[in-house]
Amino acid sequence: MKTVALIAQKGGVGKTTLAVNLAVAAGPTTALFDLDPQESAVIWSDRRQAETPHVEFLTERRLSDGLKAAGKQGFDLAVIDTPPAAGPQALTAAEAAGLVLVPCRPSLVDLDAIRRTAQLIKSAGIKAYVVFNAAPPGATTLLEDARAIVEGTGMSVAPVILRERSAYRAAWPVGKGVTETEPKGKAAGEISDLKKWVFEQLQMCTPSKVQKKKATTHG
Numbered sequence: 001m002k003t004v005a006l007i008a009q010k011g012g013v014g015k016t017t018l019a020v021n022l023a024v025a026a027g028p029t030t031a032l033f034d035l036d037p038q039e040s041a042v043i044w045s046d047r048r049q050a051e052t053p054h055v056e057f058l059t060e061r062r063l064s065d066g067l068k069a070a071g072k073q074g075f076d077l078a079v080i081d082t083p084p085a086a087g088p089q090a091l092t093a094a095e096a097a098g099l100v101l102v103p104c105r106p107s108l109v110d111l112d113a114i115r116r117t118a119q120l121i122k123s124a125g126i127k128a129y130v131v132f133n134a135a136p137p138g139a140t141t142l143l144e145d146a147r148a149i150v151e152g153t154g155m156s157v158a159p160v161i162l163r164e165r166s167a168y169r170a171a172w173p174v175g176k177g178v179t180e181t182e183p184k185g186k187a188a189g190e191i192s193d194l195k196k197w198v199f200e201q202l203q204m205c206t207p208s209k210v211q212k213k214k215a216t217t218h219g
Helices: 015-026 040-046 060-072 088-096 108-124 140-152 166-174 186-202
Strands: 002-006 030-034 054-057 077-081 099-104 128-132
Touching (some): 002 015, 002 088, 002 186, 015 030, 015 040, 015 099, 015 166, 015 186, 030 040, 030 060, 060 077, 060 088, 088 108, 099 186, 108 140, 128 140
Parallel strands (some): 002 077, 002 099, 030 054, 030 077
């Protein structure tokens, strides 16, 4: 089983929105572990009618056991959502992951906050990429400047840019992802592109046929 963690020092960058949308797009053999005490991903999941993806709240102390159990149950991918802080949950998730995504809005306020996240990434010694999220349409110069700031911290930027889209706000209250509510929309296309890129980084193959997985609670 492959693991991707989403961490960010600052709140309001769309981390959980990205986590649930990535989990939905990745398919039914995906588990989403929510390490945030606010349990936003769990609350989102409670609104869903579908059984997948499996979403579960865990503390950082139980994460290792949860990942091992998910692997034994046949899950192909685990997505870990964390609180908006470069604290113990984020560090535990980063150390457990094969890939770390750092969602960040391309604004100076958010970019200033990313430096502490960069320090955590370096201490964990793992591969991480900043994902520009909620970027204004057509903001080429803004994104170029933001990329330069990120690279100055020693981190890399993912090639897929997620733009500000109303589709995310519409999908959240009904517990769905944008690939479900507007499968042919621009937001769904960007999430699909990000999923494909994540799979490439983790050297995962998209299965042509998958079976539903029944998960056991560990938290």
